[in-house]
Amino acid sequence: MAKLLEVKNLDIRLKKGKETIPAVNGVSFSVEKGKTLGIIGESGSGKSLTCYGVMGLLDKKLWDYNGEVYLDGELLDIKDNKKMQKIRGNKIALIMQNPMSAFNPVITIGAHFVETINKTGETKKTKEEIRSKALELMDKMRIRDPEVVYKSYAFQLSGGMLQRIMIALALVSEPELLVADEPTTALDLTVQHEIMNILHGMQKDYETSILIVSHDLGVISHLADDIAVMYGGEFMEKGPAHKILADPEHPYTRGLFSSRPAFSKERLKMMPGSPPRLEERGTGCQFYGRCGERKNGCKEYSPDKGTMISDREVRCLLVDTEETQRKLGA
Ligand SMILES: Nc1ncnc2c1ncn2[C@@H]1O[C@H](COP(=O)(O)OP(=O)(O)O)[C@@H](O)[C@H]1O
Ligand SMILES: [Mg+2]
Structure with missing residues (x-):
């Protein structure tokens, strides 16, 4: 792959x-x-x-x-x-946790599409081309009444709607x-x-x-x-x-x-x-303080790489020890 x-x-x-x-x-x-x-x-x-x-x-x-x-x-x-x-x-496009903060409150959703599409496209598009692209993307995001949404402001829409619009905007550049x-x-x-x-x-x-x-x-x-x-x-x-x-x-x-x-x-x-907060983190196994299975050596365990078990990588001294023993036994 x-x-x-x-x-x-x-x-x-x-x-x-x-x-x-x-x-x-x-x-x-x-x-x-x-x-x-x-x-x-x-x-x-x-x-x-x-x-x-x-x-x-x-x-x-x-x-x-x-x-x-x-x-x-x-x-x-x-x-x-x-x-x-x-x-x-x-x-690369980013969608974030809080959709509301990603929108400019004083311009319409349509204006966000205009801005985004103009930024990405090689050639300048007409208003009508932008509108139809926006409606098509919003339709893909299963937004009902995309024409109404196009003319709306962020504060008039729900969080779920804004998140769908954010994904539609992210898809503009494919x-x-x-x-x-x-x-x-x-x-x-x-x-x-x-x-x-x-x-x-x-x-x-x-x-x-x-x-x-x-x-x-x-x-x-x-x-x-x-x-x-x-x-x-x-x-x-x-x-x-x-x-x-x-x-x-x-x-x-x-x-x-x-x-x-x-x-x-x-x-x-x-x-x-x-x-732990950043200042409280140790240098060995990060999970040491909360781990119910910790043993001697765990506090200092800090390998460059985790242990490979077939196509999986695990960062744990216990798993590492078990795997080493399994290999020695085999
Ligand atoms: N601007 C910042 N100033 C100080 N510490 C920060 C700042 N941003 C994040 N951190 C700290 O960095 C650590 C990782 O943060 P973050 O990547 O936001 O975690 P997550 O997304 O997994 O919740 C946290 O301990 C957080 O408190
Ligand atoms: Mg986070």
């Missing part, structure tokens, strides 16, 4: 005076053409920072960051805002990669479901690759072909979705799954406590 996006050793540190505090610790991943990678983890794990890093959206005054990001084999200059702006408008950071978190359940179906349908129609981030296992299991489980700025487990969902290897993944369906709202059953 061809990789559309490949990220190698993305490292993000928060600048604090003369020091820097690690926030994302050299994560590597890829998204295949027409496929979906889901990053899941509790709030504060570094999921959004990872997305911003890939898109070149990190504020250089606040963050020190490094890593290689390849799109279709081409190395992107994630520190060059001008170059990244061009890529963001064309090959992006190869859609980055969706908690795209359904602000929406109620039925609307969440509709948006996921829309994303799924869109992927079929356009062969778009999707990088989707969520703290919600329902969203991830619905859409992802591959899953990366993030905690404390690291990937605890990464691999094919069906394998991880059926048989999670890492104690963190197991805790996350077992506390479903309400793990975002209630305390995690198997994992009391909450993710």
Whole structure:
């Protein structure tokens, strides 16, 4: 399978005076053409920072960051805002958690389409061409009465409607990669479901690759072909979705799954406590403090790479030890 996006050793540190505090610790991943990678983890794990890093959206005054990001084999200059702006408008599109904040309150939805289409197109389009393209995209997003919506302002529309419009706007340039950071978190359940179906349908129609981030296992299991489980700025487990969902290897993944369906709202059953703040993170296994299965050596466990178990990578000393013993026994 061809990789559309490949990220190698993305490292993000928060600048604090003369020091820097690690926030994302050299994560590597890829998204295949027409496929979906889901990053899941509790709030504060570094999921959004990872997305911003890939898109070149990190504020250089606040963050020190490094890593290689390849799109279709081409190395992107994630520190060059001008170059990244061009890529963001064309090959990569972003949809965010809060649709309301993505819209300018004083211009109509139609004017947003005019702005976006003019920015992406090579040749200037007429008003009528833009309108019909917008109506076509909104129709694909199952928006009823798109003519009325076209003339409306953001504040007149619901969150679910705005999220659909945001996806329609993202599709204007027919992006190869859609980055969706908690795209359904602000929406109620039925609307969440509709948006996921829309994303799924869109992927079929356009062969778009999707990088989707969520703290919600329902969203991830619905859409992802591959899953990366993030905690404390690291990937605890990464691999094919069906394998991880059926048989999670890492104690963190197991805790996350077992506390479903309400793990975002209630305390995690198997994992009391909450993710550490940046300043509180240790240097060994990030999950050490909350892990019910920790052993000697876990506190210092900090490998460059996780253990490979067939096509899955797991970052856990216990799994590593078991796998080594299995190999020796074989
Ligand atoms: N602007 C910021 N200043 C200081 N710390 C930040 C800032 N943005 C994010 N962080 C910290 O970085 C960590 C990762 O954040 P984030 O990527 O937003 O997590 P997630 O998206 O997984 O919830 C968190 O501990 C968060 O508090
Ligand atoms: Mg986030």
